[in-house]
Amino acid sequence: MVAESVLATRETSWSEAVSQEVDAILAASELGNLISALVSKGYAVIGPTVRDGAIVYDQMESVQDLPAGWTDEQAPGQYRLKRREDGALFGYVVGPQSWKKYLHPAEVRLWSAERQGGTFRILNNEVKPKAPPAFLGVRACELAAIAVQDTVLLEDKYHDPIYGARRSSAFLIAVECTQSAPTCFCRSMGTGPAVAAGAKTPVDLVLTELLGPKGHRFLVRARSERGAEILDEVKTTPVTDADLHEAESGVEKAASQQVRSIDNAGIKELLYQNFDHPRWDNVAARCLTCANCTMVCPTCFCTTVEDTSDVTGDHAERWRKWDSCFTQAYSYIHGGSVRTSGKARYRQWMTHKLAAWIDQFGSSGCVGCGRCITWCPVGIDITEEVRALREGASHGNP
Amino acid sequence: MATAVTTDPMLPQPYLVQAVSKETPDTFTLKLTSEDEPNGRSFRPGQFSMLWVFGVGELPISISGNPAEHKQLVYTVRSVGQATNALVTQRVGAGVGVRGPYGTGWPMDAARGRDVIVVAGGIGLAPLRPVIYEVLHHREDFGRLVVLYGARSPRDLLYRQELAAWARQRETQVLVTVDYGGMSWRGHVGVVTTLFKYARLKPAQSVAMVCGPEIMMRFVARELMTFGLSRNDIYLSMERNMKCAVGFCGHCQYGPHFICKDGPVFPYEKLRSLMEKYEL
Amino acid sequence: METLERIIAEHEFFAGLESYYTGLLVGCGANVRFHPGTYIFKEGEEASEFYLIRSGKVALELFAPQRKPIVVETLGDGDILGWSWLLPPYLWKFHAHAVQDTRAIALDGKCLRNKCEQNHDLGYELLKRFAQIMERRLEATRLQLLDVYAVR
Numbered sequence: 001m002v003a004e005s006v007l008a009t010r011e012t013s014w015s016e017a018v019s020q021e022v023d024a025i026l027a028a029s030e031l032g033n034l035i036s037a038l039v040s041k042g043y044a045v046i047g048p049t050v051r052d053g054a055i056v057y058d059q060m061e062s063v064q065d066l067p068a069g070w071t072d073e074q075a076p077g078q079y080r081l082k083r084r085e086d087g088a089l090f091g092y093v094v095g096p097q098s099w100k101k102y103l104h105p106a107e108v109r110l111w112s113a114e115r116q117g118g119t120f121r122i123l124n125n126e127v128k129p130k131a132p133p134a135f136l137g138v139r140a141c142e143l144a145a146i147a148v149q150d151t152v153l154l155e156d157k158y159h160d161p162i163y164g165a166r167r168s169s170a171f172l173i174a175v176e177c178t179q180s181a182p183t184c185f186c187r188s189m190g191t192g193p194a195v196a197a198g199a200k201t202p203v204d205l206v207l208t209e210l211l212g213p214k215g216h217r218f219l220v221r222a223r224s225e226r227g228a229e230i231l232d233e234v235k236t237t238p239v240t241d242a243d244l245h246e247a248e249s250g251v252e253k254a255a256s257q258q259v260r261s262i263d264n265a266g267i268k269e270l271l272y273q274n275f276d277h278p279r280w281d282n283v284a285a286r287c288l289t290c291a292n293c294t295m296v297c298p299t300c301f302c303t304t305v306e307d308t309s310d311v312t313g314d315h316a317e318r319w320r321k322w323d324s325c326f327t328q329a330y331s332y333i334h335g336g337s338v339r340t341s342g343k344a345r346y347r348q349w350m351t352h353k354l355a356a357w358i359d360q361f362g363s364s365g366c367v368g369c370g371r372c373i374t375w376c377p378v379g380i381d382i383t384e385e386v387r388a389l390r391e392g393a394s395h396g397n398p
Numbered sequence: 399m400a401t402a403v404t405t406d407p408m409l410p411q412p413y414l415v416q417a418v419s420k421e422t423p424d425t426f427t428l429k430l431t432s433e434d435e436p437n438g439r440s441f442r443p444g445q446f447s448m449l450w451v452f453g454v455g456e457l458p459i460s461i462s463g464n465p466a467e468h469k470q471l472v473y474t475v476r477s478v479g480q481a482t483n484a485l486v487t488q489r490v491g492a493g494v495g496v497r498g499p500y501g502t503g504w505p506m507d508a509a510r511g512r513d514v515i516v517v518a519g520g521i522g523l524a525p526l527r528p529v530i531y532e533v534l535h536h537r538e539d540f541g542r543l544v545v546l547y548g549a550r551s552p553r554d555l556l557y558r559q560e561l562a563a564w565a566r567q568r569e570t571q572v573l574v575t576v577d578y579g580g581m582s583w584r585g586h587v588g589v590v591t592t593l594f595k596y597a598r599l600k601p602a603q604s605v606a607m608v609c610g611p612e613i614m615m616r617f618v619a620r621e622l623m624t625f626g627l628s629r630n631d632i633y634l635s636m637e638r639n640m641k642c643a644v645g646f647c648g649h650c651q652y653g654p655h656f657i658c659k660d661g662p663v664f665p666y667e668k669l670r671s672l673m674e675k676y677e678l
Numbered sequence: 679m680e681t682l683e684r685i686i687a688e689h690e691f692f693a694g695l696e697s698y699y700t701g702l703l704v705g706c707g708a709n710v711r712f713h714p715g716t717y718i719f720k721e722g723e724e725a726s727e728f729y730l731i732r733s734g735k736v737a738l739e740l741f742a743p744q745r746k747p748i749v750v751e752t753l754g755d756g757d758i759l760g761w762s763w764l765l766p767p768y769l770w771k772f773h774a775h776a777v778q779d780t781r782a783i784a785l786d787g788k789c790l791r792n793k794c795e796q797n798h799d800l801g802y803e804l805l806k807r808f809a810q811i812m813e814r815r816l817e818a819t820r821l822q823l824l825d826v827y828a829v830r
Contacts, residue, residue, distance in 0.1 A: 110408050110409075111408070111409060113452065113495075115452065116493075117491075118414070118489070118491040118492045118493060119412050119414055119491075119492065119493025120412055120452050120493045120495070121412070122409060122410070122412075152645075152646070153646060156645055156659075157644070157645055157659050158407045158644040158645060158646070158659075159407070160407075160646055161406050275675050275678075301646065301648060302647060302648035302649065303641070303642070303646065303647050303648070304641050304647060304649070305456065305641050305642070305647070307450075307453055307454060307455050307456070308453070309452070309453030313453060316452050316453040318408070318450075318456075320408075323641075323647070323648070323649070325648065330639065330649060331638070331639055331649070332639055333637060333638060333639050334478045334479060335478075338638070338639075338677060338678070339677050339678075340677065341677060343677075344676075344677035344678075348651075348678075352651065355654075356651070356653065356654035359654040360654055360656070
């Protein structure tokens with residue numbers, strides 16, 4: 001059962017959508033030229049690569065950096081890489097990192113200041129990254145996550161210029177999933193595995209990797225003017241019905257492989273009205289409050305600020321860093337923390353992610369990528385926690 | 399969805415300390431001005447600023463001055479830790495970074511034509527002082543003004559001379575109490591809720607604005623309802639950890655509300671189910 | 679000059695009391711006045727009266743060794759002072775110190791106590807009302823104990 005999409009509709013502002021989608025077939029051997037075309041246009045291409053036993057995002061030198069022939073095996077609290085039998089370039093699902101690593105950096109300097117007499121002067125306010133990034137390999141769930149963070153950081157009362165500058169300059173190349181991990185549940189969240197058509201999803205190119213009898217190639221769809229321009233720079237061949245069918249089947253296969261799901265019907269009320277559900281004690285007994293889930297989650301956006309000054313005391317800097325609602329200090333106000341127990345902190349994270357987010361931003365904060373399940377050291381499964389809450393749930397007002 | 403503010407919300411504007419005066423042993427009032435902003439910054443009662451001390455840190459502090467005189471930004475700060483202590487020990491001429499004002503303010507529009515009940519506990523009188531100024535400045539626009547103020551002990555009372563001056567205004571009642579009287583206090587002793595029975599209240603035409611420690615606000619709200627006020631006419635100013643004040647850092651969330659932009663002032667109706675939840 | 683009867687009948691503490699009972703109370707009541715500085719009663723004394731404060735201010739005090747008297751609460755216009763007359767051992771638990779010129783109606787607790795023993799309905803009505811006062815005082819005292827303004 002596919003629950004209705006909880007993604008709010010959005011307007012694209014960054015890339016002008018094409019009036020008519022451009023479809024083409026790109027041979028796998030041509031992918032390197034696509035990357036070169038992006039580089040020659042001044043983009044820093046960032047894509048997946050194998051490092052430290054995982055598939056992570058990093059700056060790419062060439063197509064050789066891609067994790068050809070690798071896949072990932074994921075389960076609650078488990079992640080390992082495994083060799084594939086073919087040479088698929090994007091034959092994995094999702095790694096521990098998401099694109100928020102680049103759009104909403106873990107550490108960034110907000111500004112610096114120097115003393116001037118009794119007062120001070122703000123020195124610089126650099127927000128632009130050196131080269132605009134091109135993200136190669138954005139999954140449907142990751143696109144949805146970017147859209148969610150756009151709503152939080154750009155479309156509410158205030159505008160975050162750091163996110164805004166990186167976001168407006170980023171070129172997005174989505175690669176659809178043709179397989180799912182057991183931890184995936186994007187289907188039930190309405191965020192994938194297909195990259196939704198139409199102007200709602202902000203993306204420049206959408207690729208689907210095809211490994212069928214016609215050879216290793218990609219179905220490419222340009223969904224923006226600049227996406228179409230890049231496509232013009234590489235050799236492509238026309239799309240046939242068979243190509244379209246193969247691509248659709250691949251994505252369908254990924255969807256049908258998903259074993260986990262969240263039933264979002266009445267989820268806000270479920271979480272708001274079950275503050276004292278015994279299940280919270282159950283999960284609290286397991287949760288280490290290690291904050292892994294918030295770090296790997298592509299929509300978690302919480303940050304803290306840190307003030308530093310040099311030895312002379314004349315030069316100060318204000319830095320912004322990722323923070324997590326799982327820490328004791330997160331809810332500290334003079335005298336103590338409001339959420340001292342792990343139970344309160346886990347409950348806060350889950351209630352915010354699945355329920356309060358809807359009141360705050362008009363959609364769920366969860367995109368069903370499953371990273372929190374994979375990277376939780378004790379394998380806590382958010383989909384299982386929702387199911388457990390529904391059992392013995394209270395339906396009245398507390 | 400409102401139009402997003404597009405200037406960098408994290409950049410402070412340097413202001414200079416014009417005066418620092420001591421209100422109580424641990425509470426000081428700072429007055430700030432800026433040559434770059436000769437008109438200061440206009441604000442609504444109940445709003446707050448983020449004040450930055452060079453190399454130390456930034457704090458959310460309620461604006462406690464007169465909204466009609468915003469050329470000078472006025473803040474009453476209680477020293478409770480490293481950052482607040484750094485703020486209150488700034489000398490005249492020192493630079494303090496200012497961001498804001500932020501937040502929803504007290505419901506001055508809803509209070510027009512009605513009686514205004516101000517209930518303050520401790521430092522909570524500071525964010526309510528602008529309300530008193532505004533009511534007295536536009537006297538014809540409001541009904542009676544009742545100020546109920548409680549502090550820990552007599553030496554912790556803020557704005558004592560002003561309290562006496564306000565008490566002399568027409569249609570204004572000021573009642574003060576302390577938790578611990580000490581040796582020479584001849585006034586009322588007891589928590590601020592014990593003042594209610596002496597207040598001349600007309601519940602059906604009153605709007606109450608409450609600020610103080612959270613437990614105190616909870617008791618006060620309940621007591622106000624016992625006296626007949628509706629939960630939509632009782633407003634509380636909430637507080638949580640704040641790092642950015644613009645809805646990005648996530649720290650100030652209280653249920654689904656961001657205290658920095660959905661608050662800090664909320665009608666009790668919105669808070670009732672939240673305030674009873676332990677460790678929310 | 680208001681009559682005792684009217685003051686008692688109209689006081690919110692006695693609201694809802696049948697006029698027969700109000701009449702009994704009036705029979706046990708008298709106007710009193712305390713000059714500033716007077717102790718209305720002292721801790722440990724026999725509690726045989728209670729007071730309906732009409733105007734003034736009364737501080738409830740506790741004496742502790744090596745300390746000046748500690749004011750735990752102050753009462754004013756319209757407050758009821760004293761409930762120890764109603765429950766054994768019928769002894770005052772602290773001092774009541776008139777800090778301002780205080781006018782009150784003193785009600786003969788001993789006499790009322792006997793009447794309550796004879797007429798349990800009257801007893802119930804009075805105990806109900808005093809229980810409410812005690813509950814509110816307890817709540818206020820607990821809040822006071824929390825020392826909410828202290829820095830942690």
